[in-house]
Amino acid sequence: MNEHEKWVKKEKAMLKKAKEIYNKCNACFNPNIDLDSVGDGIYDLMCEECWEKFRKEEKKINEQLICKKIKLFGLGSEGKKSYYVFDKQLTFFAFLSAFLEKLHIEKPGSLYEYEDNSLNLEDVTDTFEQVANDKYEIDIFYGQKRIIVVIRSDQGRDSYLDLMKEFVEFKGF
Numbered sequence: 001m002n003e004h005e006k007w008v009k010k011e012k013a014m015l016k017k018a019k020e021i022y023n024k025c026n027a028c029f030n031p032n033i034d035l036d037s038v039g040d041g042i043y044d045l046m047c048e049e050c051w052e053k054f055r056k057e058e059k060k061i062n063e064q065l066i067c068k069k070i071k072l073f074g075l076g077s078e079g080k081k082s083y084y085v086f087d088k089q090l091t092f093f094a095f096l097s098a099f100l101e102k103l104h105i106e107k108p109g110s111l112y113e114y115e116d117n118s119l120n121l122e123d124v125t126d127t128f129e130q131v132a133n134d135k136y137e138i139d140i141f142y143g144q145k146r147i148i149v150v151i152r153s154d155q156g157r158d159s160y161l162d163l164m165k166e167f168v169e170f171k172g173f
């Protein structure tokens with residue numbers, strides 16, 4: 001991705017986020033406004049609170065675009081179960097956020113902390129988190145240097161592997 005493409009991607013991602021935030025805000029809600037045609041005029045419509053939320057999201061979008069991909073050290077699967085061994089970096093949480101959103105799975109506690117900029121990697125050491133919906137069951141083990149993710153699903157890896165590839169650096173892909 002060259003600089004221009006990056007910029008376009010970022011602008012698009014930010015506009016989408018701005019609309020999402022605006023949509024959820026009771027103070028800003030206005031049935032007379034057509035969000036599809038408002039374009040970047042959305043930024044003028046946002047209230048202070050929306051704006052503050054948006055600033056945080058902007059920071060994350062920047063991280064996702066600028067950050068190097070997370071290293072994936074290994075993966076394997078057996079039957080309905082697949083596992084992935086990631087390098088333990090903050091970028092992992094940017095990936096996890098996008099990943100769970102795509103699969104429509106609720107976030108674990110660590111992700112809320114990451115989004116508030118209060119997550120310390122040391123705090124998620126030798127700990128375990130579990131998230132699931134009706135299609136996927138995901139276990140996340142946080143070690144000292146690695147994060148191991150185990151996904152159990154009938155859906156097959158193809159349902160999420162492309163998304164993983166966007167964030168992950170792995171020679172096997």
Ligand SMILES: [Zn+2]
Nearest residue numbers: 025028047050
């Ligand atoms: Zn608002």
